[in-house]
Amino acid sequence: MTARTVAAEEDGRGMQVGRAQQGLRELILAGDLPPGKRVSEPAMVDRLGVSRTPVRLALERLAREGLVTPGASGGFVVRAFTAADLADGIEVRGTLEGLAARLAAERRPTAADLAPLRACVADLDRVVAPPTLSEADFDAYVRLNAFFHEELVRLAGSGVVARAIEQASAQPFAGPSAFVRLHATEPAGRDTLVVAQEQHRLLLDAITRGQGARAEALAAEHARVAQRRLGAALADRDRLDGLPGGSLLRLAAGKRA
Amino acid sequence: MTARTVAAEEDGRGMQVGRAQQGLRELILAGDLPPGKRVSEPAMVDRLGVSRTPVRLALERLAREGLVTPGASGGFVVRAFTAADLADGIEVRGTLEGLAARLAAERRPTAADLAPLRACVADLDRVVAPPTLSEADFDAYVRLNAFFHEELVRLAGSGVVARAIEQASAQPFAGPSAFVRLHATEPAGRDTLVVAQEQHRLLLDAITRGQGARAEALAAEHARVAQRRLGAALADRDRLDGLPGGSLLRLAAGKRA
DNA sequence: GAAAGCGGAGTTGCATGCAACTCCGCTTTC
DNA sequence: GAAAGCGGAGTTGCATGCAACTCCGCTTTC
Numbered sequence: 001m002t003a004r005t006v007a008a009e010e011d012g013r014g015m016q017v018g019r020a021q022q023g024l025r026e027l028i029l030a031g032d033l034p035p036g037k038r039v040s041e042p043a044m045v046d047r048l049g050v051s052r053t054p055v056r057l058a059l060e061r062l063a064r065e066g067l068v069t070p071g072a073s074g075g076f077v078v079r080a081f082t083a084a085d086l087a088d089g090i091e092v093r094g095t096l097e098g099l100a101a102r103l104a105a106e107r108r109p110t111a112a113d114l115a116p117l118r119a120c121v122a123d124l125d126r127v128v129a130p131p132t133l134s135e136a137d138f139d140a141y142v143r144l145n146a147f148f149h150e151e152l153v154r155l156a157g158s159g160v161v162a163r164a165i166e167q168a169s170a171q172p173f174a175g176p177s178a179f180v181r182l183h184a185t186e187p188a189g190r191d192t193l194v195v196a197q198e199q200h201r202l203l204l205d206a207i208t209r210g211q212g213a214r215a216e217a218l219a220a221e222h223a224r225v226a227q228r229r230l231g232a233a234l235a236d237r238d239r240l241d242g243l244p245g246g247s248l249l250r251l252a253a254g255k256r257a
Numbered sequence: 258m259t260a261r262t263v264a265a266e267e268d269g270r271g272m273q274v275g276r277a278q279q280g281l282r283e284l285i286l287a288g289d290l291p292p293g294k295r296v297s298e299p300a301m302v303d304r305l306g307v308s309r310t311p312v313r314l315a316l317e318r319l320a321r322e323g324l325v326t327p328g329a330s331g332g333f334v335v336r337a338f339t340a341a342d343l344a345d346g347i348e349v350r351g352t353l354e355g356l357a358a359r360l361a362a363e364r365r366p367t368a369a370d371l372a373p374l375r376a377c378v379a380d381l382d383r384v385v386a387p388p389t390l391s392e393a394d395f396d397a398y399v400r401l402n403a404f405f406h407e408e409l410v411r412l413a414g415s416g417v418v419a420r421a422i423e424q425a426s427a428q429p430f431a432g433p434s435a436f437v438r439l440h441a442t443e444p445a446g447r448d449t450l451v452v453a454q455e456q457h458r459l460l461l462d463a464i465t466r467g468q469g470a471r472a473e474a475l476a477a478e479h480a481r482v483a484q485r486r487l488g489a490a491l492a493d494r495d496r497l498d499g500l501p502g503g504s505l506l507r508l509a510a511g512k513r514a
Numbered sequence: 515g516a517a518a519g520c521g522g523a524g525t526t527g528c529a530t531g532c533a534a535c536t537c538c539g540c541t542t543t544c
Numbered sequence: 545g546a547a548a549g550c551g552g553a554g555t556t557g558c559a560t561g562c563a564a565c566t567c568c569g570c571t572t573t574c
Contacts, residue, residue, distance in 0.1 A: 016528065040555070051529045053310075056557090057317060064321040066420070070271075073536065074556050088417035091356065099352045160345035163323070164425060171417070273558065297525070308559045313527090330566065331526050 016050040020058035023048040028067050028078055029172065031247030035080035038071055065170045080250040081172060083234055087227060089174035094223025096165045097152065097176075101203060101219035102212040104155035114208060117151045120144055121197075121204050128193050141193055142177045148200055149176040152219070155207065172245040179229035196225050273307040277315035280305040285324050285335055286429065288504030292337035295328055322427045338429060338505050340491055344484060346431035351480025353422045354409065354433075358460060358476035361412035362469040371465060374408045377401055378454075378461050385450050398450055399434045405457055406433040409476070412464065429502040436486035453482050 024044065027033050044055045059076045062068045068076040124144050127137055153162050169175040180193075199222040206215035233240045240246040281301065284290050301312045316333045319325045325333040381401045384394055410419045426432040437450070456479040463472035490497045497503040 014527080038555090042555075052556095053528055053530085057314070057527095060314060060317050061321075064318075084415070085417050088415045091360075092353070092418060092421045095352060095356045096349070099348065103348075158341070158345045160342050160428070161349060164349045164421075167424065168421060271557080295525090299525075309526095310558055310560085314557095 016054035017057045017061075020044070020048050020050050020054045021061055024055075024058055024062055025067065026244075028062075028248070029244040031241075033078050035078045035248050035250060037078050039068060039076045039078060041075070065167075067172070079248070081248050082250055083230075086171075086173045086230055086249070089168065089171040090223055090226045090230065093165065093168040093174050093176070094220045094226075096161065096168055097149070097223060098216040098220040100153050100156035100158075100161050100165060101207060101215035103158060103161065104152060105207045105210050105212040105215040107155070107157055108210045109155055109207065113155060114204070117148065117155065117204055117207075120148050120151060121200050124148070124197050124200060128190065128197050131190075133190050133193070138180065138189075138193075142180050145177050145180065145196075145200075152203070172248055173226075173230065176223075176226070179226055179233060192225065192229070196222065199225070273311035274314045274318075277301070277305050277307050277311045278318055281312075281315055281319055282324065283501075285319075285505070286501040288498075290335050292335045292505050294335050296325060296333045296335060298332070321424075324429070336505070340487075340506065343428075343430045343487055343506070346425065346428040347480055347483045347487065350422065350425040350431050350433070351477045351483075353418065353425055354406070354480060355473040355477040357410050357413035357415075357418050357422060358464060358472035359469040360415060360418065361409060362464045362467050362472040364412070364414055365467045366412055366464065370412065371461070374405065374412065374461055374464075377405050377408060378457050381405070381454050381457060385447065385454050388447075390447050390450070395437065395446070395450075399437050402434050402437065402453075402457075409460070429505055430483075430487065433480075433483070436483055436490060449482065449486070453479065456482070 024033075024039070027047070033039060039059060041052050041055050041059075045052055048055065059068055063070060063076060067079055069079045071077045124141065127133075127140050127144065130137070133141075153165055156162070173179070199218060203215060203218045203222065206212075206218055233243075234249075240249065281290075281296070284304070290296060296316060298309050298312050298316075302309055305312065316325055320327060320333060324336055326336045328334045381398065384390075384397045384401060387394070390398075410422055413419070430436070456475060460472060460475045460479065463469075463475055490500075497506065
């Protein structure tokens with residue numbers, strides 16, 4: 001039933017594929033299918049209640065997304081991520097958001113163009129203002145933060161750039177809100193949001209003034225707060241495991257982060 | 258038979274899908290399937306000699322590649338590109354190659370690491386040295402140029418970044434050698450290569466010295482020679498139509514380039 | 515003569531059949 | 545007792561069947 005609700009995002013066409021894709025994603029991120037493990041299509045038919053055709057289509061899509069990878073002799077294997085992979089994923093997103101921010105600034109958007117972003121920043125200011133934040137505040141932050149990043153992409157005015165950022169954000173932990181929740185329980189959690197919000201404010205300012213290079217640098221640096229959060233999370237493996245997708249991390253190699 | 262040879266890149270597994278993907282790509286880039294046109298799966302079964310299953314898989318892959326896009330009521334439609342789309346595609350690639358160049362520089366590669374790139378630059382120097390260049394020289398340039406960009410990605414040492422660049426380069430005209438051939442017949446064609454080669458040399462220098470920011474800026478600017486070539490090509494629609502994929506361009510909207 | 519509505523060819527999305535292949539455990543051989 | 549080799553369960557990749565749906569042209573109605 002839950003799967004049915006989720007799949008309703010594509011009503012009608014591609015229904016079964018959407019269900020399979022979402023179901024597989026959940027199984028993988030929950031660690032139900034461990035990294036390195038071959039994804040058996042018949043087994044997924046049983047678990048997901050759709051036939052092999054949509055399962056295969058969904059696997060193909062997840063491969064592009066990066067969650068699975070073609071196996072040596074056919075089929076697909078759950079991908080394992082090193083710490084360096086996660087860090088690189090964040091860096092790629094930050095770089096592309098930098099490009100989006102620069103394009104947005106260079107387009108010299110009108111006040112009307114900027115109104116949604118400006119309102120979003122104002123809302124975020126209000127959310128982080130109280131000296132201590134509730135769970136609900138963190139939720140609100142996550143929602144507004146997602147909106148900020150969507151607006152940034154929209155202001156860049158490029159479908160091609162939007163697609164590239166979407167793909168970059170699809171990788172586990174690479175999205176703009178991946179680690180926010182991790183800090184909800186932490187005493188210094190609010191400070192992290194305060195810093196990030198200051199960057200939102202500066203970014204809006206740079207775009208408003210048409211300062212492309214500054215906007216680009218700010219957006220890239222903004223993504224690097226996620227880098228720092230990743231580093232903190234890696235120091236506390238237990239907490240990371242609690243997050244969806246945490247089990248995909250193979251700490252053996254590449255401690256570059 | 259030609260299709261068979263091409264598909265041999267994936268020997269054994271995924272043979273039919275590879276064939277279908279390559280065949281579809283050729284049909285689309287040749288303008289055989291015009292932009293906006295729905296891609297009929299049964300028709301492709303006839304033309305490509307594989308059944309609907311691999312055709313559908315191939316369409317799914319081409320959708321991620323950006324050549325086709327899901328139709329409003331099922332199926333896939335050949336995508337149309339505006340001039341702005343092409344320019345943005347090049348900019349995305351350049352931005353990501355900038356990231357790769359910076360990472361390469363920051364890794365402080367050893368002389369051994371850099372040897373292939375250094376040799377490639379030396380070869381390129383020799384290719385562009387003569388006062389006039391033959392067709393064969395342009396071919397050699399294209400080959401070496403492709404190698405240079407591959408080496409750059411390799412030196413960055415990141416599979417995640419490599420994937421992102423690969424996807425960005427897959428878009429029509431976004432690849433590093435997309436426009437080189439366009440200038441083979443032009444009197445000033447050699448000068449374009451001379452300028453680009455100077456950038457290769459500077460990029461190698463920056464990476465060698467560990468100058469990350471400089472390497473990043475150089476790589477991004479290097480991609481912008483493709484932007485200029487695109488602009489020139491757009492001024493001469495006939496020549497553009499001659500290139501594979503030229504017919505995908507819809508000049509109506511977005512003359513941003 | 516124009517517009518509405520019907521019908522059928524064509525298409526998609528999913529399910530399933532089938533041969534070739536992979537891979538693992540057991541048996542057999544030395 | 546160890547290693548090699550065999551056999552079968554399980555799997556993949558492709559082909560095809562089938563119902564639901566879309567879309568276009570024609571007929572029919574007013």
